[in-house]
Amino acid sequence: MTTQYLDKYFENRTFYNIQSQSMIDNPDQRIVDDLNNFSGSALGFALALFNATINLISFSGILYGIYPPLFFVLLVYSIGGTAISVLLGKNLVGLNFMQEKKEADFRYGLVRVRENAESIAFYGGEASEIQLLLQRFKQSFDNYTQLLIASRNLDFFTSFYRYLIQLLPAAVVAPLYFAGKIEFGVINQSFSAFNNVLSDFSIIVYQFQSLSAFSAVVDRLGEFTDILDEQNALSQVAFQNGGLPTDQLEPDGIVASLTLASTAKSRISLVDVEVSSSASHPLLALENVTLYTPQYSMSLFKELSLVVNKGENLLIMGASGSGKTSLLRAIAGLWRSGSGAIKRYVKNSVEGGEENNREGGASQIRNEEVVESGGVQDKINGALLQDPESMGSGEVFFLPQRPYMVLGTLRQQLLYPRWSEEEASTDTSNGSLPFISKQNHIKSKAVQGLPPNDDQLVQVLERVRLGHLMDRCDGLDSNVEWASVLSLGEQQRLAFARLLLSRPQLALMDESTSALDESNEVSMYTALQESGVTFISVGHRSSLRRFHKIILQFEEAKGSSGTTWTLSRLTEADSPARRTG
Numbered sequence: 169m170t171t172q173y174l175d176k177y178f179e180n181r182t183f184y185n186i187q188s189q190s191m192i193d194n195p196d197q198r199i200v201d202d203l204n205n206f207s208g209s210a211l212g213f214a215l216a217l218f219n220a221t222i223n224l225i226s227f228s229g230i231l232y233g234i235y236p237p238l239f240f241v242l243l244v245y246s247i248g249g250t251a252i253s254v255l256l257g258k259n260l261v262g263l264n265f266m267q268e269k270k271e272a273d274f275r276y277g278l279v280r281v282r283e284n285a286e287s288i289a290f291y292g293g294e295a296s297e298i299q300l301l302l303q304r305f306k307q308s309f310d311n312y313t314q315l316l317i318a319s320r321n322l323d324f325f326t327s328f329y330r331y332l333i334q335l336l337p338a339a340v341v342a343p344l345y346f347a348g349k350i351e352f353g354v355i356n357q358s359f360s361a362f363n364n365v366l367s368d369f370s371i372i373v374y375q376f377q378s379l380s381a382f383s384a385v386v387d388r389l390g391e392f393t394d395i396l397d398e399q400n401a402l403s404q405v406a407f408q409n410g411g412l413p414t415d416q417l418e419p420d421g422i423v424a425s426l427t428l429a430s431t432a433k434s435r436i437s438l439v440d441v442e443v444s445s446s447a448s449h450p451l452l453a454l455e456n457v458t459l460y461t462p463q464y465s466m467s468l469f470k471e472l473s474l475v476v477n478k479g480e481n482l483l484i485m486g487a488s489g490s491g492k493t494s495l496l497r498a499i500a501g502l503w504r505s506g507s508g509a510i511k512r513y514v515k516n517s518v519e520g521g522e523e524n525n526r527e528g529g530a531s532q533i534r535n536e537e538v539v540e541s542g543g544v545q546d547k548i549n550g551a552l553l554q555d556p557e558s559m560g561s562g563e564v565f566f567l568p569q570r571p572y573m574v575l576g577t578l579r580q581q582l583l584y585p586r587w588s589e590e591e592a593s594t595d596t597s598n599g600s601l602p603f604i605s606k607q608n609h610i611k612s613k614a615v616q617g618l619p620p621n622d623d624q625l626v627q628v629l630e631r632v633r634l635g636h637l638m639d640r641c642d643g644l645d646s647n648v649e650w651a652s653v654l655s656l657g658e659q660q661r662l663a664f665a666r667l668l669l670s671r672p673q674l675a676l677m678d679e680s681t682s683a684l685d686e687s688n689e690v691s692m693y694t695a696l697q698e699s700g701v702t703f704i705s706v707g708h709r710s711s712l713r714r715f716h717k718i719i720l721q722f723e724e725a726k727g728s729s730g731t732t733w734t735l736s737r738l739t740e741a742d743s744p745a746r747r748t749g
């Protein structure tokens with residue numbers, strides 16, 4: 169179940185939609201605790217029911233044989249008892265549901281402290297953190313108090329129900345013994361049969377508390393499953409739709425009904441156009457794209473059209489909050505609320521690598537800058553960037569504003585997110601889980617060619633001026649908490665190393681050099697230009713202009729919501745030659 173849920177959670181970026189649109193609380197807790205409780209309790213209840221059935225068959229015959237009315241009295245008594253326990257415990261399900269949520273919120277609060285330890289320590293925010301955490305704990309505690317009160321009331325009733333009836337067999341059977349109708353041993357026999365049948369009939373009454381906890385777990389998992397299925401169905405619809413008007417879709421089954429409901433508001437159509445290697449083609453085209461925030465609560469920009477050709481790097485500038493990152497989200501397919509079309513031109517990745525190789529020759533200015541910024545250019549050109557067979561080359565690579573450091577070795581940092589499948593196939597640690605089928609897993613990004621060897625990884629590290637990490641951290645296999653150990657600028661350079669290793673056709677970079685000094689920034693951008701990758705950067709610094717050919721500027725529209733945009737070609741004045749001259 170865990171692998172199934174993980175597959176669904178990661179399929180079609182559902183984890184991102186759940187998080188960015190706050191669709192559901194604590195998916196992690198549902199995957200870990202709720203699945204555990206569900207499987208454990210389901211097995212427990214199934215066994216209890218099976219036991220009770222066998223027991224009932226065995227003992228009801230005995231009891232019925234001794235005195236038939238006793239059997240029927242017991243039946244009526246247990247039906248009444250079940251009804252009263254359902255009445256008394258009906259709010260237990262809701263309370264158990266909330267208890268799971270509140271405890272998960274509290275635990276998540278503690279995880280956030282661990283993740284942001286340094287920022288909290290710099291702010292000196294300990295007192296506020298304790299207060300916030302205690303607030304969460306108090307909510308959990310208050311709910312637990314209510315849960316205890318409801319359980320206590322139910323427990324009073326259950327005990328009363330269990331003991332009240334104990335007198336009945338004695339009261340009925342003793343007179344029969346004194347009348348000489350039955351043997352003395354039959355009294356004991358009737359007690360035993362009576363209690364067995366009572367507990368079988370009363371399985372709901374006795375297990376009500378666990379049943380209500382189970383029911384809360386089922387509710388939480390059901391809610392989660394619905395969201396996962398709905399998101400995946402929506403993505404399939406969007407995929408099948410591929411830019412067609414929704415009325416052209418086949419109206420069959422759940423997918424079609426979701427189509428009609430979900431496309432009441434229009435969505436941007438995202439089309440991957442396959443092109444042959446020989447044809448000259450753009451890398452990206454936006455046609456009349458109007459973008460809204462995911463819930464359509466705010467319009468960001470309207471009717472944006474642009475084309476990015478190979479080598480025509482695009483710079484996006486504008487005020488904070490004007491929608492620059494959101495445009496990258498739309499290009500990456502994360503945000504679809506709006507209208508218009510985004511076309512990404514993709515081709516065979518091996519061909520892409522060859523083309524990169526052919527275009528690997530750098531201009532004079534680039535070479536000068538590279539020598540100045542690191543002096544390892546010859547090695548890079550010779551061993552790495554001109555060896556397409558050894559490189560991965562996907563289509564679009566995204567460098568987010570906040571570099572993401574995975575939990576793992578330096579090698580895994582560098583290879584992320586490519587080659588993970590290859591690693592998984594050589595990983596023997598899954599051997600103890602034979603039921604996990606590899607086919608079920610989300611495919612990592614398709615990679616052609618061999619993964620880079622250690623020498624190449626070290627060269628790229630040196631190219632991004634992180635060669636010292638090899639000595640400092642005990643080589644490529646050292647495993648530390650990278651997000652805490654590396655400075656923000658070092659993390660951004662590591663992200664560039666990933667990009668250089670991945671060598672996509674198009675890179676989307678969101679303020680990915682914001683923490684770097686100017687010399688490092690020049691070095692990173694130069695290396696990227698050298699590798700033949702076309703890039704779209706979001707940034708605030710005017711020093712970035714020299715690496716780009718086109719600029720898209722967002723400006724606040726006066727007197728109306730949203731922003732206006734202007735697209736212009738960067739003039740020669742922005743080139744590095746002019747600047748230095």
Ligand SMILES: Nc1ncnc2c1ncn2[C@@H]1O[C@H](COP(=O)(O)OP(=O)(O)OP(=O)(O)O)[C@@H](O)[C@H]1O
Pocket residue numbers: 188189461462463468486487488489490491492493494495
């Ligand atoms: N998940 C979200 N739901 C709703 N609104 C959002 C969401 N994410 C961002 N926004 C809003 O969308 C607007 C554009 O955000 P975006 O991140 O694109 O800005 P930006 O131009 O990149 O800003 P900055 O330069 O500060 O990074 C902002 O007003 C932001 O508050």
